[in-house]
Amino acid sequence: MAKTKKPRSSAPDPPAHLPWHHPPAPPVSTALLISLAALLLRVLVSVGPYSGQGVAPKFGDYEAQRHWMELTLHLPSSDWYRNTSANDLAYWGLDYPPLSAYQSRLHGLLLNASLPDAVALRSSRGFESPESKLLMRWTVLSSDLMVFFPAALWFVWVYFKCGVGGTGEERMAGWTWLLASCLINPCLVLIDHGHFQYNCISLGLTLGAIAGVLSGNELVAAALFSLSINHKQMSLYFAPAFFGHLLGKCIKRKYPIVEVMKLGFVVLGTFAFVWWPFLHSYEAAMQVISRLAPFERGIYEDYVANFWCSTSVLIKWKRLFAIKPLKLMSLFATILAFLPSLVQQIRSPSNLGFLYSLLNSSISFYLFSYQVHEKSILLPLLPASLLALQEPHLYGWLMYFGLFSMYPLICRDHLLLQYIAVLGLFVLIYYSPGGSSKKGMSIPSGAKAVLSLALLCSLLLQVLYLQIEPPKRYPFLFDALMMFICFSQFVILTLYTNYKQWMLNSHSRSVGRKKDL
Template structure:
């Protein structure tokens, strides 16, 4: 008698962590709340310190830029936000972020104007600084963080652990450590709540989009990532990863053209909604776009640890090439750098590969794109934090050098105490007793020596930068040396992560399919 054939269940082919639902430990809400409160307390303590350009007339710093944008959006019509007028001198902190960032400035301006109108008074408030205005401005960042980045981080950790991206066993129990790594990111805390910016909004929207991808809510992910781009154009650093991964998933479904069309409608609809006031004419649209791409500033400004600035010691890019060929060279180099990661995700989309692709894509833009700032390191640092459970050593190493690359900026802002405290707290949590997955790396003694040399140099330069005056002939010598050290590590890290992403093809983890796709 023939044996009956067993019915084939596609889910049985998936790895155990992806097949079984994730069951969090007891009282996960209370634990997540405690971690969130601790992360909030760290932000509050950092915000007590100085901010960018405090008392430094005539242009001050990023704090004044954000305040000035609130002033402009509150008192001027939308048609004048990006246009040079008698009330809007673009040479004085002209608005250079997309419309969603301007709407955010308007919302905060209305809240501040209700209690302290002198802070955002038109023309008369330039350089306005008072303890009350500082408190209100700081609370706008804290509230933005709480309403955008914190919920996105919680959603990501839930989706990550439920999907089983991090693997099984002890890694699946490390959700608390992962949440702490994402929320207590020393670079983001110091830049947003010390230096003073709103990266938590664009990064939070991106993080929400990533969580949407992991939880198979692709349409929500497309909308959230479109909003992230419309808040800060640097979010485009992640665009190749999102496009490659979603395209790869669509191509593997029953009706690929329909799937791509739905995503396209969401993206174009979101952009149209945000840009609606500027779609009335071609001139109005181009006025905004011209402000978002400041090519006249040159391929780099300050000492940033990317390719163009690091190699400028040997090749004087600004002297040898005009802006147009530099733009083309930068574009080609950036595409060439992220193309392998993009192709891998189109070919073999997976959630873990998607996280690697986000890191590799953003690293490519940081290293090779036009007009990169030192604070742009926050973008590749976000996906690195999301890979903390899978690549704990990479995240710890990268976090240290990312923070070190901003050390001159931190010193200018007089945030050295906050720098030491937040970095120390980060590594206390990173090497906490419960983090058993952070173990020693099994490498040869020669490799350890090579890795230890830049680490020792970086520790030395922390002291040298503060205690020793550079030669008068080379006033920025120490800034350049810090840049070289960090650039060397970033190149090593991006080569490693590209290699790890392509190695996933040798041990593929299938993307979970929805019922209608089976």
């Protein structure tokens, strides 16, 4: 009797009866050691400076987060998003959804119990002290430990349990590398624990939602992803992937309308629960919504490696077009970019296809949507980390250029030492035995030459940025060159991942024909 070949790792979700559907559980001690190493890295980075340290009058993101704690602690929720004598929206007005405001209030209560001067109404603007820095850093570390770390551990366990990683014996050796790739994300560590933000909460909720989808807990996933959107609106970058995958699954079930309605009730219920204090009037709800879409800031800020900023050297978008046409242009461009990935998941939903779709959807928003920040690259980097075993070259390349795209920001924050350290650690992890870079896509020699040139230029620019003053006529010359190089790499990787996602359909059909034979 002829032996039946096992499906390749790129095949869609394997059936539950296959022998690798329940691989052995990863050793708890090893997972604990990796988690402790990831925590230590965060602690060491947090010792350094933060955004806006000592830079009056508005300081930086550190002051923004502290100020939101101050506002939510002392003012009623009706005044959190409204311009009042006690809440000057021109000074770091709250511009994230209500769940982020609740998080600020919780952390404000903790700071107020230990150091009330740090969150005193009005008098605490620009408050900086060693004690306040320690407490503020602790709020980020604790958020990371309570949200992102458990989500990463759940995802890695589910990844192998549902067979996304391929055969158990063949792929289980790489689970430590996958866990390290999720937890030791150099960009996330630098932004949250260096620059100072709480992306670990929204990304952790999204990661939990992804694990929920892969494990079949779709109602839990819907609730977690809704919470993620309500913490940071940028989580909508992932919405087409979740929508397409879950809709595709519902359509293939016995009662598709019932399945869609269940998901809809969970989403609406979660939103209603979070927004309840602002639903007493139309005006109150619109006040919050207006703060979440700051169109007046322009189509991009600073130098971000997306289409609008990279092409602005030739086309002065902000001068040629008003805000309204730019909004429509960015909307259509974004939809066109993520549409192929969305359609593929509606037609043929699969766990592996879902991970590709998350990357394709989020990078589409990063490249073409309105008002993108350089820190928004954190969103595509999340699914890239989840695909690290499947696509190690893609993961390494995107992570490096994502980090490089934030280089000017890191330099402004005086985090260069931390940048070099986490980049070095990333390289060590990437080339470790568990993450053998020989796996994944094969790169033609011509493509290797082009990619090597981009890598060489990026290394050269990082040195020039520190050593040479740009021409007075072009003060942001090096920033623009960095962004253009990163943009070119992001476009190449986006085309590749869309191709790989659609190839899953072809492979699935070929496997099906072989089974029929």
